[in-house]
Amino acid sequence: MSAAALSEALQQVPSFRDFMEGVASDIVGGRHVLLLTGGQVGAPQLRAGLEGALARSQGPLLRSVALAEQFENEAPSVFLSRVTGLPEEQLRPASRPMETGGFQTVYDVLWLEGVEGLSPARAKAWLEFFRLSTRYAAASSHAFVMPLRRMMVPLQDITSDTRLALHWWWGRLSGLELRLMCRLVTRESLLSPESVWREAVLPHVVDGNVGLAAKLWDVVLEPEATLLDALRRKAREQGLEPSALREVLRRLGRPKAERSAGDLPPAAWRPLWEMGAAWHNVEHGPELTVLALAALEDLPAVRNRLWRGQSALLMPRLNRVRMEVCRALTEKHGRSWPTRFGAAFMDEEQRRRVEEDPLSTEHGPLENILYRRPDVGGQRFLPLVQLSRQMRNLLAHDEIVSFGDFRSLWEMQDGLALG
Missing domain, CATH: 3.40.50 (Rossmann fold)
Known part of the structure; x- marks a missing residue:
């Protein structure tokens, strides 16, 4: 781009x-x-x-x-x-x-x-x-x-x-506006896995930096190691020296994520902002940029920024996948299928919920049913539910997933004609 x-x-x-x-x-x-x-x-x-x-x-x-x-x-x-x-x-x-x-x-x-x-x-x-x-x-x-x-x-x-x-230029762009920019320049189908992933994840990586967004437009689809290498390289190109950053942080301490009272950086954040190492957005307030975090080799913090975009995109989608599979099984086997085929995989509270609403069957019992009873729907839905559960478990524990897994999920949903 x-x-x-x-x-x-x-x-x-x-x-x-x-x-x-x-x-x-x-x-x-x-x-x-x-x-x-x-x-x-x-x-x-x-x-x-x-x-x-x-x-x-x-x-x-x-x-x-x-x-x-x-x-x-x-x-x-x-x-x-x-x-x-x-x-x-x-x-x-x-x-x-x-x-x-x-x-x-x-x-x-x-x-x-x-x-x-x-x-x-x-x-x-x-x-x-x-x-x-x-x-x-x-x-x-x-x-x-x-x-x-x-x-x-x-x-x-x-x-x-x-x-x-x-x-x-402080406290100006919101995450929603950064997503809007991605939407405005997307040339391929807006409903492609690449454009949907990019729109969700890229704003959390570039921190409002338009030039960086252009350089990472396709890199954000690559494996984590490739993206991290690109972030380190861009940090060096921008002059973010780890030793200088550490010295500022040692001297001033890591600033708190205070909200700005006006349109200029708070005093505690200004030295970092002048280095290009800090920015402010509406949703999260002032933060170190992802490039600064990459220069400091603070990989957990970099992954957390990626997780923000991934979790907002995927958690609702993964829940919808689960519910659509449950809906298909209900149409085929009736409302009692969760307890009829999977009571052994649920505790008392889970059994009570699925008796009221079979669409509330959780990923774990659903995967067990499909794995142990191929005739129930395992041959059709098991790979999708296994991938969906794996991705959900990673995100639920603040871990990130790959674009490759997201594309596989997308293709499976398309193949099964699930929303």
């Missing part, structure tokens, strides 16, 4: 659109914008989202400025004037407080792209330029937008005010 297709799907997600419309509203209102991402959403997705939000509000056009194209020793305001055609004196920030004057319509929105890829000296110059532009400038007809993965030192003390809006 291409990152472009997933990025297009992200533009349709309600919380993303709401985030970008808030950014666009600040720009139209005459404020510069600092976007802080924590590495969870890429600058291309944010830029596309902002372009769409500005268009919907009939606001100004967004112009992308690649800072890497700046000449050596060229002042930021001179460079911006050269590439945009705007007057240099209009772009040059003041060095002291100025009269802000009244509101002025914003006609030019300049997306300052790539500051974190510059040399330290050049990056510092651009950050200082941005800081002065947002601190001392009077109302102007242009606005700057700067995306950053983390708050960098020259900007540590700035806050939102009448000329600047800080927007943190």
Whole structure:
């Protein structure tokens, strides 16, 4: 799956659109914008989202400025004037407080792209330029937008005010919205085992990271060892060093899963968020990312994230398989079949329940009946019930199952025409 297709799907997600419309509203209102991402959403997705939000509000056009194209020793305001055609004196920030004057319509929105890829000296110059532009400038007809993965030192003390809006990518996407993204870009049948599994499991692996979702789109169908190797490799590519992570966790302790009071990371989580090692979702609050857990070799925690998606998908399905087999046996043998063929495999409470409702026969007694009485339906249903019981027992003990077993279950259900 291409990152472009997933990025297009992200533009349709309600919380993303709401985030970008808030950014666009600040720009139209005459404020510069600092976007802080924590590495969870890429600058291309944010830029596309902002372009769409500005268009919907009939606001100004967004112009992308690649800072890497700046000449050596060229002042930021001179460079911006050269590439945009705007007057240099209009772009040059003041060095002291100025009269802000009244509101002025914003006609030019300049997306300052790539500051974190510059040399330290050049990056510092651009950050200082941005800081002065947002601190001392009077109302102007242009606005700057700067995306950053983390708050960098020259900007540590700035806050939102009448000329600047800080927007943190934190606590935005829900698991439901991540599933929606999978649905929007699925090309094969929505009722294929691959698409159903991916939609359930992938959101719990990628933690809202669209680029990672594209890279793991097919890997999430592979055996556990293959997926774990891919997660370790992606963690290294993202710069998540185990020693650095352990040092932060040793120094700060493992943060509690506190709910955020606002739209920015709590202080205890911010160092991890800036490393790309933490995220926040609606369902579970702030957590270490799966990539961070893989870098730390915390395999039980990685498996737990997989289990979340698998259990939500499979526990209802496995229960439905059991009930459909029980329904078929009831239609063939009457309501008394559970006690007639399987009383020896049930305790008193189980016998009481199945006498009231034969569809309540549990996996264990059902498997025993089918195994010992092929004539009852064992030749037809036994392999399906055995696999279903095995998968249910694993999930009930917080263990994960494989996509291969899920596909086998799917094919058996199809072959038996069970729902």
